[in-house]
Amino acid sequence: MRHIQRIHINVKSFICPNCAKSFKDNDTLQTHIKYIHECERNFCCRECEKTFVSSSDLNRHTQMVHMNLRRFLCSTCGKTFHTSSNAKRHFDEVCGKKEKKNGNS
Template structure:
C-alpha cells in the first residue's frame, strides 16, 4: 500500500498544477483562440508579430507613401508593393532609379 506523506502529497499537487498549466498554455496558443497581439497605439491595427508592428509604424501609420509608380502615379508605402503593382498592372519589371 502506498502511503504519501504530507510533503509528498503537496509536491504532487504542485507538480500536477504546473503540468496542467503548461498543457493549457500550449493548447491555447496552438489553437489560436487566445494569442498575443501587438496593437498600434495610433490606429489600433493588430499584428501577430512585433516586427510587423514596427514596420507598420515606420512605413505606414501616419507616414505619406513615398514610392510612386511612374506609369500611373499611384503611391505605395513599401517598395515591394510598388514592384508587385508594376508587374501585375503594367506587365513590366521594376527598375529602381533615385529621384
C-alpha cells in the first residue's frame, strides 16, 4: 500500500517544518531541508554578491543576469530568450497564436 500511495497517488504527507511545503516521501523532504534550509551558499556572485548553492547555479545566474546571454531563439520572429521555457512560452502565447490566426499551422 505504501508503494501505491508514494508512486501512484499524489499524496504528499511529509511536511517541511520550516516552510510547510509538502513531499511524497521522507527522502525528498530531507533533501529539500538540506539544500534549501540548511545549505551553505559558498558560491558568491562578484557583481551583485548574491550567493548560490552550486557553481552551476552561479554560472547560470551570471550568464542570464550580468552577461544578458540569450541562447534561445524564436524561429518565427527572431526574439531571443534566456531559457528554453521562456522561448516556448513566448511561442505558445504570441507567435504560435499569430500563426494559427493567419492559418499557417
